[in-house]
Amino acid sequence: MKTIIKSILILSICLWGFQNTHAQDIRFGAKAGADFSNWHGKDVKDADLNTHIRFHAGAFAEIPVAKAWNLESGLYISQKGFEANQEILGFNFDVTNTSTYLDLPVLAKYGMTKNFNVFLGPQFSYLLNNKVPYEFEGEKDTDKGVSGFKKFDLGAVGGMGYQFNNGLLVSANYDFGLLKMDDVTNTKAYNRVIKISAGYRF
Structure with missing residues (x-):
């Protein structure tokens, strides 16, 4: 946890430095879309888990650092x-x-052409809440709470996007969780998510 907080602080300082250097060139935007998620790992590979389709939404800042x-x-x-x-x-x-997370990706983005780009970088995540609705022989109930789950997650993100000239954008990326989610039994299970997004850059 201390390592993650330290990394976030270092990245925040770097972003602040870039912001001061390229303040006039910063572009802001918003994105939302679908999450296709599942758990992967040695201890859940035989559990017959299915893809869970949910959503993501948020805002971003884009800072130029070099040509393309x-x-x-x-x-x-x-x-x-x-x-x-x-x-x-x-x-x-x-x-x-x-599981609802607050995700903070920090991505290096390269423009292959004027409109098409690829990106890669780390992502820091904080678990906000967790809900487990279940049904057993017609009886329904829901377990709530984050007990047993690690609050912080670290992942790697890679993907591609297309920026239209009118500001609209689309992107697709894969989130590869690197830390085990379990905080009690050390179960080897990791977040894996495919994200399909649409948005607008101002």
């Missing part, structure tokens, strides 16, 4: 998790895990 290169960072609310339908001792059990 930009630094992009922002804050996004992003919902991740999994769905599962299993039979236990002859009984049907449906469960959905929805």
Whole structure:
């Protein structure tokens, strides 16, 4: 946790420095879209988990640093998790895990052409809440709370985007979680998310 906080502080200082240097060139925007998420890892590979479709939304700033290169960072609310339908001792059990995170990506963005770009970088995430609605033989209930989950997550983000001349944009990226989510039993399970986004850059 201390390492993550220290990294965020260092990145914030770097962004502040870029902002002072290129203040007149900073572009702001907003994005939203669909999250296609699941858990991956050694301890859940045989669990038959299904993709959980939720959403993300937030705002970003884009700072030019060199020819064709930009630094992009922002804050996004992003919902991740999994769905599962299993039979236990002859009984049907449906469960959905929805974890809501605050994501802070810091991306190096390269313009392959005037409109098409690719990007790569780290992402720092903070778990805001977690809900697990489930149904067992027609009986429904919901577990809430973040107990047992690590509050902080670190991931790598890679993707591509297209910036239209009128300000509209679309992008697709893959979030690769690097830290185990479990804070109790050390279960090897990690967030994996495909994000499809649309937005506008002012």
